[in-house]
Amino acid sequence: MTIREKGYMHWDGQLKERRFPWAPITWLGIRLAFKKKYFRFIIFSSFVPAVVFLVGIYISERIEDFQYMLRGNKQMLEVNPAYFKAYLSSDFLLFMMVMILVVSGAGLISDDLKHNSLQLYFARPLSKGSYLIGKANVIVFFLLLLTLVPGLLFVFFKLLFAGNFGFLAAYPWLPLSVIGYSLFVTGFFCAYTLLLSSLSKNRRYVSILIFAVYLFSDILFGFFYENYKKPAFALLSLKENLQQVGAWFFRLKPAHDVPWYWSLLILLAFGVAAAVVMNKRVRGVEVVK
Amino acid sequence: MIAEISDLHFSYGPIKALDGITLNLPEGAVGLLGPNGAGKSTLLRILLGFLAPQRGQGRVLGFDVRLEQAHIRRHVGYMPEDDCLIPGMDAVTFTAYFGELSGMPRQEAMKRAHDVLFYAGLGESRYRLLETYSAGMKQRLKLAQAIVHDPRVLFLDEPTSNLDPQGRKEILELIQDISSKKDIQVLISSHILSDIESVCSEVVILNKGRLAAQGKLSELRELHYRVYEIRIKGEGERFAAKIKALGCRVEETEDNLIKTYVPAEMDIREIFNAAEEEKVQVRHFVRSRTSLEDLFARAVGVD
Numbered sequence: 001m002t003i004r005e006k007g008y009m010h011w012d013g014q015l016k017e018r019r020f021p022w023a024p025i026t027w028l029g030i031r032l033a034f035k036k037k038y039f040r041f042i043i044f045s046s047f048v049p050a051v052v053f054l055v056g057i058y059i060s061e062r063i064e065d066f067q068y069m070l071r072g073n074k075q076m077l078e079v080n081p082a083y084f085k086a087y088l089s090s091d092f093l094l095f096m097m098v099m100i101l102v103v104s105g106a107g108l109i110s111d112d113l114k115h116n117s118l119q120l121y122f123a124r125p126l127s128k129g130s131y132l133i134g135k136a137n138v139i140v141f142f143l144l145l146l147t148l149v150p151g152l153l154f155v156f157f158k159l160l161f162a163g164n165f166g167f168l169a170a171y172p173w174l175p176l177s178v179i180g181y182s183l184f185v186t187g188f189f190c191a192y193t194l195l196l197s198s199l200s201k202n203r204r205y206v207s208i209l210i211f212a213v214y215l216f217s218d219i220l221f222g223f224f225y226e227n228y229k230k231p232a233f234a235l236l237s238l239k240e241n242l243q244q245v246g247a248w249f250f251r252l253k254p255a256h257d258v259p260w261y262w263s264l265l266i267l268l269a270f271g272v273a274a275a276v277v278m279n280k281r282v283r284g285v286e287v288v289k
Numbered sequence: 290m291i292a293e294i295s296d297l298h299f300s301y302g303p304i305k306a307l308d309g310i311t312l313n314l315p316e317g318a319v320g321l322l323g324p325n326g327a328g329k330s331t332l333l334r335i336l337l338g339f340l341a342p343q344r345g346q347g348r349v350l351g352f353d354v355r356l357e358q359a360h361i362r363r364h365v366g367y368m369p370e371d372d373c374l375i376p377g378m379d380a381v382t383f384t385a386y387f388g389e390l391s392g393m394p395r396q397e398a399m400k401r402a403h404d405v406l407f408y409a410g411l412g413e414s415r416y417r418l419l420e421t422y423s424a425g426m427k428q429r430l431k432l433a434q435a436i437v438h439d440p441r442v443l444f445l446d447e448p449t450s451n452l453d454p455q456g457r458k459e460i461l462e463l464i465q466d467i468s469s470k471k472d473i474q475v476l477i478s479s480h481i482l483s484d485i486e487s488v489c490s491e492v493v494i495l496n497k498g499r500l501a502a503q504g505k506l507s508e509l510r511e512l513h514y515r516v517y518e519i520r521i522k523g524e525g526e527r528f529a530a531k532i533k534a535l536g537c538r539v540e541e542t543e544d545n546l547i548k549t550y551v552p553a554e555m556d557i558r559e560i561f562n563a564a565e566e567e568k569v570q571v572r573h574f575v576r577s578r579t580s581l582e583d584l585f586a587r588a589v590g591v592d
Contacts, residue, residue, distance in 0.1 A: 008405070008436070009404060010439050010471070013394070013397050015392035017359075017392060021390070024390055024395075028375075028378075028382075028386055111375065115373060116371040116372060119373065120434065122339060122362075123362055124363075124387065124390040124391050125360075125362045283339075
């Protein structure tokens with residue numbers, strides 16, 4: 001290994017102050033995630049419900065042609081806010097989102113902590129906020145791809161298949177609900193993942209934590225709910241809380257008889273915890289007092 | 290001027306890391322020396338804006354360390370002591386990535402990454418995954434990422450740690466080349482005194498958070514004291530005590546050589562007078578070149 005095969009040359013360009021200094025971090029995170037085979041498998045599998053729901057929208061507009069298949073279950077294919085909520089807060093979609101977080105989100109901060117790369121980031125003209133936005137946007141990108149994009153495409157295709165704006169006239173607020181709920185779910189999962197990712201230097205532990213906390217909270221809810229039949233136990237489950245808030249976004253009755261804002265408060269608490277923990281853990285240097 | 294620091298204070302809880310440091314770091318290659326806990330790393334971190342000083346002022350390249358950290362970081366390259374990498378990346382992507390974060394356009398950063406990796410001696414292995422790099426290669430990679438954006442100043446924290454003698458020599462050659470021919474100022478914090486001696490013309494010695502010595506190596510060697518190696522025949526202990534009383538610092542080596550640090554203002558004939566008084570024969574009296582170890586030991590008060 002010889003050195004100076006090429007001499008050092010000064011760079012004659014001009015260093016720019018970036019408008020979005022976090023952009024390289026986001027693109028790198030997305031590129032690194034797509035390098036993993038199993039991630040590609042998970043993300044493509046996650047689009048299966050979107051395709052099924054899209055087919056459902058098509059069939060709902062050609063209901064006479066598919067009469068023989070439905071056999072009286074027409075209400076299943078009634079495209080209304082409940083249909084959108086059913087997609088956006090379905091158990092399968094939420095589970096796939098968690099799987100995406102496990103694969104692409106667990107190492108976002110923990111890898112930097114483990115490999116001491118935070119000091120390299122902060123030796124650049126990059127603020128802590130920009131660093132965290134860059135990392136969070138990796139999650140935002142994947143989750144909005146599964147929530148916001150299909151949600152808006154459903155509205156678009158519903159109008160396209162119907163050939164009129166009747167649907168939008170009936171539910172003019174629906175696109176806003178889709179945007180609002182997609183952003184809310186994405187925001188929650190961002191805080192949830194980055195919080196857990198900044199807690200440990202070991203990506204595997206973080207992956208297990210992301211999966212286990214989500215699953216365990218649901219098991220806990222199931223156990224208590226089955227035994228005591230009190231709807232308040234829904235607050236123990238992350239999934240149920242997301243669905244409760246989803247019901248509010250789509251102007252529907254929540255599945256459990258608990259005010260939706262309690263669920264909202266619990267989910268927001270994750271955001272506060274994430275802000276506090278990340279502020280402490282994400283530093284250019286480890287300060288041992 | 291690389292940096293101007295005035296009355297800088299920083300404490301980790303009750304422990305004072307920097308206790309009123311005032312110094313100017315001139316252009317060129319400057320060595321930052323000091324025993325563990327002297328405050329070297331804290332000083333580097335404050336200069337980079339990682340830590341905010343509790344009192345005092347500091348400017349790097351004219352930019353305030355409290356208020357203009359982004360400007361400082363744009364013009365400073367930092368090579369940390371610890372191994373740093375991002376798993377799943379190759380060296381070109383890694384180096385270009387940090388170039389981009391420094392404010393370089395993506396294409397330019399990629400082009401420049403190739404150049405600096407060749408310069409640092411990683412040309413052949415630039416597409417290998419970083420996890421597979423040896424300790425020496427990681428060290429070169431850290432240097433490459435520090436110079437990718439063509440900084441005006443380089444902060445190098447223990448740049449030769451983890452390197453074999455050949456790797457150490459090559460890194461030192463690179464640093465020397467950068468500091469002497471490339472118009473990049475270098476501040477090196479190191480425990481390896483010979484590294485500092487071979488690269489730097491100026492040193493700053495810190496001890497217990499205070500400035501112990503600062504200046505050009507040549508001047509420091511000349512001004513403060515001279516070192517003589519003396520071999521005698523006769524009662525050594527009393528002779529040593531006598532010259533100690535004259536203001537010299539005396540060290541006896543295993544082969545009965547007396548290493549004597551003579552203050553600049555003292556006349557060496559006084560040593561011969563002392564020998565005569567103690568009835569010892571001076572058989573060997575040679576002026577020794579003051580090494581950085583001597584200077585360091587003298588400044589921090591340790592052997």
